[in-house]
Amino acid sequence: MAASNPLETVRGSIALYTGAVVLLFYFITSIHQKWSRYRFAKQHGCGPIRALPKYDPFLALDRLYLNIKTAKKRKILETNVLRYEEYGNTFSTQRITTPLILTREPENVKTILSLKFKDYSMGDRLQVFGPLLGHGIFTSDGEDWARSRHMIRPNFIKEQVAHLEIFEELMEDLFALIPTDGSTVDLQDLFFGFTIDSATEFLFGHNVHSLKKRVSQVVDNGPDFSEAFNYSLENILTNSRFGPLMFLNRDPKAAESNRVCHEMVEQFVDKAMKVREKYDEEKGVDESESRRYLFLNGLAQQTSDRTRIRDELMNVLLAGRDTTASLLSNMFFMLARHPKVWAKLQEEIATLDGRAPTYEELRNLKYLKYCLNEALRLFPVVPLNSRTAIKDTIIPVGGGPDGRSPVFVPKGTAVGYSTWAMHRRKDYFGEDADDFRPERWENLRPGWEYLPFNGGPRICVGQQYALTEAGYVTTRIAQRYSVLESRDPGPWEEKLTLTLSSYNGTQVSLRH
């Protein structure tokens, strides 16, 4: 037998010793963490939370499989409500490797979004949205987000939001695409065109004219911004479905679409920078030029970083485009199925004698406001959302046998909240919570149980803009057509992309 080399023996012992120390260190740290978490939870009176059953104890792949099946049937949201009914308003589950708490308790949502805002981040949003949006208000956290918000917010003051001429000009393009013989039209499709046109006008001072191109059937050989933007959004959705495996999603067409979007926005950023230079040199600026690019110039006056401006514009465009179109589409789906509501709405709008409303008049149309509220209650445009705990923290309810005790939320846990399920709670909205009944808003003064625009420091900045646009479009359509009939073949079905719209569109007939 060969004698062992003493140097190797020493090396082996050192390796063994180091391994043992690392293991011991890991063991002690993890015991210490468990102990301090136990004490933290006890100190806050936390109780155990109910868990969704799973067969795969490691990755909960059975739950993932069920979710994919439910998504294929377009019943994610409906199933979501059934789960809350069965397991209570707050329960725990798992998304592959991430622990997940799901809730539809207003108190919990208020805690995540407002009271303990600093305990949470947006999770992997930057990775998912980054290729198109870069760093901006929608994708950032912490100080970066605060800077973005500070820069964006002043652009939503009333003077900017109340520019109704943009909408009026676009109404003609919309009307031109509605058949005059009462044949079926998909309003949802048109609303999505309308909002990309209005949003690009509002943000860039340049309307991409997606509706006009359809009217004139212009075939544009150059890259189409709205097409590229749509493709980039689809890729974002794929990224979010891949989750931690999103690096596997390599799509050259998506990269090209992102490039087209960036290039197009950069042109307008360049224009804004020129306006800024003129200001700086005190050359004076053509008034109409500066009024036209209000939003863009607003940003350019705060920073000279072109990429920063571009990214902020992309962020606001994403947050603002599909949201308002989805609200309008879902609301018209319901209006077409509720002729009495449509008649009452028309009666109210008739007080304008056919005139285009002013900003103040629009705000005073109460029944219109009830219809918008009710559509956002039943079809919240962002029906599911989440935040990720960046430190050990708690939510106030959902623990213990009666679900009324606080729940411990370990760092790294995602807390998902469902506005869809919360907006359907019968204890808040009554036994008819599933029905579309705008009249309920006569007496309803909801708190955190009604949250279509989010709450707390990250509340939607575009809320007034969106409600003004949606109200304006509805008013002008109601003035033009007295008959609105549903031509949808079946009930409303979910189309859950980045926002919530109707799977079959909004098929209607409109007549004078």
Ligand code: HEM
């Ligand atoms: C009916 C229409 C709309 C609804 C229901 C809506 C809803 C929301 C919701 C729920 C959020 C929070 C998202 C989150 O934090 O996870 C949000 C954020 C935001 N919205 Fe809206 N939105 C609408 C229209 C608009 C419009 C038209 C704009 C801009 C033109 C806009 C700009 C933004 C921005 C910039 C944020 C990010 C705010 C921040 O993180 O500080 N939204 N919106």
